[in-house]
Amino acid sequence: MNGDRNATLPAADPFTSLAAHFGMLLGVADLETVVGHAWAKVRLHNAWLHGGGVVWGFGISVEGPSREVQVSPGLAVDGLGRELHLPTLSCLDIAQWLEENRERVTMRETPEGDTFDAHVVARFRACLARPVPALVSPCEGADAETAFSRLRETAELLLVPQRSVRTVRYPRLRRLFGLPGTGDAKRDAAVGREVDPLRARAENAAESERPDVWLDAVRRCAALDTVDRRPAGLDGQDGSALLPGAEPADVVLGDLTGLRLTTVDGATTACVGAVDVATRTSHVDTTTLVELAAAGAIPQGGACS
Structure with a gap:
């Protein structure tokens, strides 16, 4: 039996589930x-x-x-x-x-x-726990050895x-609300060119129009920030391609x-x-x-x- 008790969660695909039917093995x-x-x-x-x-x-x-x-x-x-x-x-x-x-x-x-x-x-860690007798293979005469039967999540x-x-997320929304940027001067300048006119328009709008103008600015910044978001690694393992x-x-x-x-x-x-x-x-x-x-x-x- 392998002495390494580290484990990987079986959580690779959130979009595929089991289609069970009567008599299914x-x-x-x-x-x-x-x-x-x-x-x-x-x-x-x-x-x-x-x-x-x-x-x-x-x-x-x-x-x-x-x-x-x-x-x-x-x-x-x-x-x-x-x-x-x-x-x-x-x-x-x-x-x-x-x-x-x-x-x-x-x-x-x-x-x-x-x-x-x-x-x-x-840092996340999953460990194997609770060893129980396990069948190696029916073709080997049902020989038994011990295998772990539980996954324990810990840190x-x-x-x-x-x-x-x-790490800074949603840089346009942060700029709109006057929060510090990413620290990347080039990136922050580009964000400013998009967001600063929206903020100025909301600040200079008539009092009766300001809520609608401000809401529009929030929606635009949120939409552009979400368009830019991407999974970290499209070639990742264990579902990280989606995360x-x-x-x-x-x-x-x-x-x-x-x-x-x-x-x-x-x-x-x-x-x-x-x-x-x-x-x-x-x-x-x-x-x-x-x-x-x-x-x-x-x-x-x-x-x-």
């Missing part, structure tokens, strides 16, 4: 189609309509004496639409990680010592050198700036300048979004004015 491929169809549908919905981000939890702290990054339990969705669940408090050994990744780390000299930056990500944590870089992300589709949990290891009297401790979880993307439930939108629609900033 079902094999492994048929059962994978039954299970994988629903899995693939959920992934397709999550990836395109929600995107990668943290749903709850995943608090981050640095414990000096143990030289560990500690991450609390949490739930997230990655760029391929998979749910990442971390059920228990988990730790990453900073000293061991630095030893293994020193060539990839950019050190800075400070009065306190050499410091570096990193960020924490969660693994990784430290990545340098600070994280946020906006690509492996490993990590979910950023936060940045650690000014990390350093200090050794005094043979004891090494870890210190961090700042833990910044605002660099992650967070999912907000729809009820709260409706309330925020309603408050934002009130003149002069809503109920807080």
Whole structure:
């Protein structure tokens, strides 16, 4: 039996399901189609309509004496639409990680010592579990061996050198609402040439016409942004040809700036300048979004004015 317990979800095709009929013989491929169809549908919905981000939890702290990054339990969705669940408090050994990744780390000299930056990500992982007796082949006299009978979805944590870089989606809508762009000067300039006249037209419209003009600008920007969106890899595997992300589709949990290891009297401790979880993307439930939108629609900033 293969000792590798990593597994791949049978979620390749959200548009093909099983057409069962009376007396039909079902094999492994048929059962994978039954299970994988629903899995693939959920992934397709999550990836395109929600995107990668943290749903709850995943608090981050640095414990000096143990030289560990500690991450609390949490739930997230990655760029391929998979749910990442971390059920228990988990730790990453900073000293061991630095030893293994020193060539990839950019050190800075400070009065306190050499410091570096990193960020924490969660990555989807599926593991095989619950071994049971299994038939190798009816043609081999029904010899039995053990095979895993369950797939368990979880998340693994990784430290990545340098600070994280946020991915910007829907650049025209962001420009229309005055949010920062992609950071690509050429791309942002092109977006500005499209969007800035729409924004100016809405701002200069008569008060009675402004809602309709603004709504038209929103619809145009949304339409053009969705026209530009594409799956990440048309030659991808496991359904990624249909999805906006690509492996490993990590979910950023936060940045650690000014990390350093200090050794005094043979004891090494870890210190961090700042833990910044605002660099992650967070999912907000729809009820709260409706309330925020309603408050934002009130003149002069809503109920807080």
